Amino acid sequence: EAGVVQSPRYKIIEKKQPVAFWCNPISGHNTLYWYLQNLGQGPELLIRYENEEAVDDSQLPKDRFSAERLKGVDSTLKIQPAELGDSAVYLCASSLGGSTSGFYNEQFFGPGTRLTVL
């Protein structure tokens, strides 16, 4: 079974340019997460989707970040415009169930996209 797929793996852009990251979760996983991992830090949640609904976007900087999961499967995270401080790894994870399941569902992580903003 294929794992969580992310692309691109690496992206280098100049500041003020837009950038987008793509994630395809494990087949059948209805919950999708985007995390930000700064160098030397643990990941931090940006947004969580259950199917196509963004149920927790409280930590997403909405002035420049946006995300979508239109059909409840794959997802895109966008930054426009990018700033130097956005250089980080962007991780996507998915899990089989969500908040209505009543129990914890394991999160499976993709390899991440390493963004460098010059």
Add this chain to the structure above:
Amino acid sequence: AQKVTQAQTEISVVEKEDVTLDCVYETRDTTYYLFWYKQPPSGELVFLIRRNSFDEQNEISGRYSWNFQKSTSSFNFTITASQVVDSAVYFCALSEAITGTSYGKLTFGQGTILTVHP
């Protein structure tokens, strides 16, 4: 608010030595989950273990063992007879909610870089 602290930023050992990675957490909830993840140079977070707050039994899996002590809010991870392939960044994480908006939100520590020399 929840918090996870990994006091050791970096640990360096020689192959076959035992090594313990410390993790201390803070939470106001009585129900929560604790995790350890491994992040090799490839970048993908690999799940190692999950414990819930009601299960304080220590666990052993091959060369890995975990010591969960609620009295000291600690969840330490020991690798016995370390190998070069164990070299990675290890993260301890906490999740408080199994329902609602904060479902599945993982709070990570800053990570411990483990280097095992041959």
